Amino acid sequence: MKMDSGLSIGVMDKTVLSIGSLFDDEGDKVYWRSLSPVERLGCLELNRRIVYGYGDSSPRFQRLLEIAQREGC
Numbered sequence: 001m002k003m004d005s006g007l008s009i010g011v012m013d014k015t016v017l018s019i020g021s022l023f024d025d026e027g028d029k030v031y032w033r034s035l036s037p038v039e040r041l042g043c044l045e046l047n048r049r050i051v052y053g054y055g056d057s058s059p060r061f062q063r064l065l066e067i068a069q070r071e072g073c
Contacts, residue, residue: 032040 035043
């Protein structure tokens with residue numbers, strides 16, 4: 001899976017499962033440190049899109065503005 005500004009989405013192989021401890025991550029550290037900061041941010045953006053959706057912006061509360069006329073002005 002190539003990480004660039006286009007953020008190409010790869011296919012997940014659901015037949016492979018690996019269970020490990022959060023404390024046994026030396027291989028993970030080596031991998032992440034081998035990536036450039038831009039590549040790391042690309043991976044972070046990919047995770048964000050997987051969790052929150054692929055749109056440019058997520059739906060948010062609309063801002064409402066109400067103008068009240070003061071009496072006696």
